[in-house]
Amino acid sequence: MNHDPFLWGRPSNDTYGAYNHAIAQASVQEATHDQLDQFPKKHTQQPIITGTSVIALKYKDGIIMAADTMGSYGSLMRFNNIERLFRVGKETVVGISGDISDMQQLHRILNELETDEEVYDNDGGHNLRAPHVHEYLTRILYNRRSKMDPLWNAVLVGGFNDDGSPFLKYVDLLGVAYGSSTLATGFGNHLAIPLLRQLIPNDTDYVNVTEEQAKKVVMDCMRVLFYRDARSFDKFSMVTIKDGGKGFDFEKNIKIDNQSWRFARDIKGYGSKQE
């Protein structure tokens, strides 16, 4: 059997002419290499299976980050149990949205970084901390975008600076990086950030936020995202790092509580109903 999907069930060549195998460099059987060379080398892809928003904020003792566990294939819920938060080293969390296979590649790279810096380190030198992980990711993502072969992700890195103050920064597929007390990727940027900034209006205000307040606003954000982001899910993971990295709490299988879909019946004008 021929395993090239392009040849399955295609209308007969008599009607449409032979398939041009040079398209997308699909299969080389009939196309010569000269023909293939006429097409630009195609690095750039598009995300296939994707993870939606990651959200995070600083609070007085550290960092909280959350992400749901779904992997979407377009509008299909392809996977419902994908972990998108990763611990790197002793006290750093990395949350990744965007393409899942690129996420797994990044996870592998981060694991190797951890082995290089923490396992091979014999003399107990300085530790791998969040700022280093973030800088490293920035270089990886920027170098890949410069090769026009990006890793299709937006990433949050949370942890601590050398002086023990909380660290939270973002970097994406272009290599664009920034820090803030409240961060979110993707849809979270539109839906969660306003809620987070309500709690932390100024960048330095996180010092007044308790863990309880922070966790409540995370739950609120995840709920709002679940209401309005069609590619989101009601099960999520949350990482809390506090006290300069002494406490690293990884909570999994959290369900979004207090859902109320009453608002939905008042929504008019988007769906199939003519009103």
Add this chain to the structure above:
Amino acid sequence: MNATVASEYSAEVHSVPIEHRFNPYSDNGGTVLGIAGEDFAVLAGDTRQVVGYSINSRYEPKIFDVGDDIVMTANGFAADGAALIDRFRNQLKWYKFDHGGKKLSIKSAARYIQHLLYGKRFFPYYVSTLIAGLDDEGKGAVYSYDPVGSYEREQCRAGGAAASLIMPFLDNQVNFKNQYEPGTDGKKKKELRYLTLPEVLDLVKDAFSSATERHIQVGDGLEILIVTKEGIRTEYHPLKRD
């Protein structure tokens, strides 16, 4: 190539440009401004970073002390800006290793940055670059660049999102363009003179608060780096956050 009848596939046959392409750039807004005085120079920029209509961060500094009493900024596509400044810092470090710790003059730094930018002529750094410092005589110096490395030394320059709003204001207030001596019926131009540091700082603050009013990508905070013979110091002033 085979003769084909129009179909989903055959239509694509010779359409070489593939319709959707990864765009390696984004516009991260923000604006910057440099002014040189007689014995000082300032570089100022807002601290807001945006993409589209979203504010990424209200405090993401983009003006840096890169060493040897030179301040630098590269405004536009933030990732390129950061990469360019990183590269310059690194090269400056190597310059010192290779030349026994010799100080890099602002004019050499300026030429070097041209090479960094022009080296990527066919995949440019999408930024307006400015550097400021003191020249060999101790006079304030500002150098400005286009994305591919064309550069010149100027008395003042605005770059980034609100450059077109600020630059004419600067022409008028720093170089006294269209200003005439009162009572000469527009015959005698106002004579050029160096502005003092307080005058310059007031100009910078006015320029940014006005740009904040009229440009959505400008605001949140203003960070000014001031180079004098004593060294570099930083000032911060809040801007409107709307």
Add this chain to the structure above:
Amino acid sequence: MKAVENGGTSIGIKCKDGVVLAVEKIINSKLLVPGRNKRIQTIDRHIGVVYSGLLPDGRHFVNRGRDEAQSFKSIYKTPVSVPHLMDRLGIYVQNYTCYNSVRPFGVVSIVGGVDDNGPHLYMIEPSGTCWGYSGAATGKGRQTAKSELEKLNYEELTVREAVKVAAKIIHQAHEDNKDKDYELEISWVSKEETGGLHQFVPEELLEEARKLAEDDEGEEDEEMES
């Protein structure tokens, strides 16, 4: 050729619950910072190594081990098993005996680790010879160490006990090299004690083992059989 085996004594002990590695680190200069310049290294989270001979050759051997372990992990997403890693390293070391443009490795390495099949201990020689052991010793005091290792009951010994035994053996082996000072380095890898990670033993335990070894110096070994 055998001159390379005259460095400080290294030993490895395979116990029922893990592996202990120890080395007599000869202090070549008083200016060296105590507790730094470690001799025992980690190849992967679960595998440790110690060697005697030309130290730079040992470093190179470890780097190769790390590359092999990382490449295995990257391809199979599972940590490399100790026997398989040793197969690969054996081939690598043996290759250096095949060409006149290179010289063989100047180290004898003792590699210990735990994996899904429990603890493993290997010793690999410059020829590429690579065998599994219950107790392994190399370096200047290897004869003394080997005769002590032969007295151990490997079925019953635990890593916690073996740490003390190792300290004692290194101390005894040092008799052959008495004119120089040494520093004791001990690491262990065990499911029970370290969660399967190769780590240096805690400071207190090391100190306790070192004291015990030094106090026992006068009276000869009696309670060796445990």
